[in-house]
Amino acid sequence: GSGQLTKMVNQICVAGLVEGLAEGVAFALNAGLDASKVFETTSQGAAGSWQMVNRHQTMIDDQYEHGFAVDWMRKDLDICLNEAARNGTPLPVTEQINDFYRDIQAMGGGRWDTSSLLRRLQKKPET
Secondary structure, three states: OHHHHHHHHHHHHHHHHHHHHHHHHHHHHHOOOOHHHHHHHHOOOOOOOHHHHHHHHHHHOOOOOOOOEHHHHHHHHHHHHHHHHHHOOOOHHHHHHHHHHHHHHHOOOOOOEHHHHHHHHHOOOOO
16 A cells, blocks of 8 residues: 555665765765765755764774665565556666665675665675
8 A cells, every 4th residue: 555655665765865875985985085074064964864874884884784684675676666667667776776785685795784885886795
């Protein structure tokens, strides 16, 4: 019903937010910025989100043994993509991020938190 479809909307949005955050953290680190200070500041502005406030530091610290697992997100995104195909909604970003999570699973990170998209960008295997 509507509750299941609403959860799909949430997962679609969260996937995009987490990938954007991962890319922002990677950029900040590669640019030599103090990433903690960057995200303390940006989390108060237009880019702020629950994910940014609660996951930026764990991402910077390369800690992914908490939160919602990649395996669960892949299951949810597969459901979203199947429903989108049924109702005629193109979801190109969601498809791409689902593939990124598939990459993380191949790295041994199926049980890592979904914020592990940063580790994929950094190409760090399971530790």
